[in-house]
Amino acid sequence: MKLEEHQFIRYFGKDKVAKISQFAIIKKFSPQDILVDQGNNSDALFLILEGEALVSKKSEECDNYIIITSIKSNDFFGELGIIDRQPRSCRVVALRETTVAQIYYDHIIDILAETQGDVVLKILSILSQRLRSITTEYVNQLAYKEKMTLIGEMVNTIIHDFRSPFTGIQLSSSMLKELHPDQESQEWCDLISMQVQRMLNMAEEVLAFSQGNTKLYSRQVDIAKLLQNFQKLNQVYIDSTFVELIVSFEESLIINADENKINRALQNLLANAVEAVNKDKGQIEIKAKRKEPWVEITFSDNGSGIPEEIKNSLFKPFVSYGKQGGIGLGTAIVKTIVDAHGGEICFESIIGKGTTFYLRFPVAKID
Numbered sequence: 001m002k003l004e005e006h007q008f009i010r011y012f013g014k015d016k017v018a019k020i021s022q023f024a025i026i027k028k029f030s031p032q033d034i035l036v037d038q039g040n041n042s043d044a045l046f047l048i049l050e051g052e053a054l055v056s057k058k059s060e061e062c063d064n065y066i067i068i069t070s071i072k073s074n075d076f077f078g079e080l081g082i083i084d085r086q087p088r089s090c091r092v093v094a095l096r097e098t099t100v101a102q103i104y105y106d107h108i109i110d111i112l113a114e115t116q117g118d119v120v121l122k123i124l125s126i127l128s129q130r131l132r133s134i135t136t137e138y139v140n141q142l143a144y145k146e147k148m149t150l151i152g153e154m155v156n157t158i159i160h161d162f163r164s165p166f167t168g169i170q171l172s173s174s175m176l177k178e179l180h181p182d183q184e185s186q187e188w189c190d191l192i193s194m195q196v197q198r199m200l201n202m203a204e205e206v207l208a209f210s211q212g213n214t215k216l217y218s219r220q221v222d223i224a225k226l227l228q229n230f231q232k233l234n235q236v237y238i239d240s241t242f243v244e245l246i247v248s249f250e251e252s253l254i255i256n257a258d259e260n261k262i263n264r265a266l267q268n269l270l271a272n273a274v275e276a277v278n279k280d281k282g283q284i285e286i287k288a289k290r291k292e293p294w295v296e297i298t299f300s301d302n303g304s305g306i307p308e309e310i311k312n313s314l315f316k317p318f319v320s321y322g323k324q325g326g327i328g329l330g331t332a333i334v335k336t337i338v339d340a341h342g343g344e345i346c347f348e349s350i351i352g353k354g355t356t357f358y359l360r361f362p363v364a365k366i367d
Contacts (some may be wrong), residue, residue, distance in 0.1 A: 001073055003101050008048050008076050016111055017056020029053075029094040040088040044104045048073055051098025057090050065091060081105075156207055166196045194233060198267075201260050216258040216340055220364050223253035223288045223295055230266055230286075241274050243282035253288055253295045255365040257341055262361075263308040265337045268330040269299045269357055276303025276355065294344070294360035305351040314347070334359075 003009060003019050003024055012020065026049075029035055038058055056065035068090065071077060077092055085105075106356045170193050177189035208215070230246045238245045266286070273284045285300045306314060309320065315335040334357075338345040342362050349355040 001049050003047070003049065005074070006049065006101070007074050008045075008047055012111070016114070019111055020103060020107075023111075024101040024103050027100050027102055029098045030093055031096050031098070033094045033098075035092040035094060035098070036088050036090075038080065038091045039086055042078060042085055042088055042105070044102050045078045045108055046092075047076045047100055047103070049099045052095040053092050054095050055090050055092050070095065085328070087233040117213065123208070135268065142367060158203055162203070163200070167202060169196050178320055191233070191236075198233065198263070201264065216261065218256045218258050218341075220254050220366070221257045221259050223255065223297070224249045224251055226259060226262060227286060227288060230263060233263075234267075234270060238274075241282070242279050243274055243277055243284060245270075246283065246285040248286075249288035250290060253290060254366060255295050255341075255361040256364045257361060260338045262341070265334040265359065266297075266299070268334050272330055273301035273303060273355075276305075277301050278303070290363065291360070293363055295363055296358040297361075298356055299359065300356040302353060302354040305353060306347070306349040306355055311349065315345070 003026075008341055009017055035053060048071055050073050052070055052151075054070050055068045055077065058065050059066055071092075075133060077090075079295070080086075081088060173189045173192040173196075177186055179246075180186070180189075227247050227249050231245065234245070270284065274282070277284065281302070283302050284300075287298045287300075289296055315331050336346055338359055338361070343362065344360040345357065347355060347357045
């Protein structure tokens with residue numbers, strides 16, 4: 001956007017806008033660049049013209065930063081420093097390519113001193129609204145952090161308590177496999193072992209999510225094999241729900257991915273879809289195809305659809321609707337996994353007709 005179109009500028013007269021434009025320094029930042037750091041001198045106001053940045057504050061308990069809010073085109077920051085001249089209270093980091101207009105303290109003060117009182121009041125009103133909004137978001141972030149800490153502690157206890165019996169199940173499965181060499185018994189024993197490991201992986205995934213950790217162990221993954229294995233692992237579960245699961249895919253779809261995490265994302269979507277569909281006529285369909293520059297996995301159901309009131313917040317933690325149990329982390333974890341792979345996720349949903357999720361992952365470069 002142009003500088004003169006920014007919300008902070010629009011209340012000034014033409015002469016003041018010209019003066020601000022004269023003093024403004026246009027700067028461009030790449031993703032992960034620090035625009036200002038916590039503790040820096042408050043010497044300028046920043047107007048965001050393009051892009052997006054994260055505002056975060058260093059935790060008093062550790063060296064981690066707590067995200068307070070995100071700011072986008074037409075937002076601004078640094079205004080409080082101009083008023084109280086205290087050091088920067090937050091860090092601002094570019095989330096993507098970001099362009100800002102930097103206006104130094106002395107220039108802003110000179111312009112405000114020459115500005116009519118009613119204009120100054122309008123600007124103060126904007127500052128007040130922003131302060132109220134950011135304070136609310138900060139409180140919400142603290143509440144969110146407390147919830148995630150509690151979940152992390154609970155899951156950690158579950159993993160610890162379940163590891164011993166799960167190890168016993170796996171050992172028993174191995175013994176049965178040795179005692180019964182026929183193919184059917186071998187397949188069932190392998191399935192038991194894989195399911196136990198998958199349950200541990202799923203619990204550890206929730207633990208990692210609660211800690212903000214999305215470390216990937218990536219390798220080249222064949223989507224066809226992944227979906228075939230996913231269908232095999234879930235067939236007993238699907239048969240018990242009387243829902244039809246249809247899986248189709250193009251061949252030679254290769255992505256660089258953490259296979260366990262992709263399986264976890266699909267499992268979360270499957271669990272949601274099974275709850276959403278009519279058990280007599282329920283149908284869930286998973287398709288995979290190449291859609292340059294992506295491998296696209298579509299996950300569709302003919303269920304009840306997603307209500308309008310939660311569509312905009314569906315990928316946020318603790319958002320759930322009409323489910324028996326659950327804590328509302330399913331789709332939030334899915335999005336975190338897709339984002340960690342450099343992918344995209346979106347959805348379409350119609351009440352009474354169903355929902356389709358689109359998961360897109362970059363095509364792997366094969367030498």
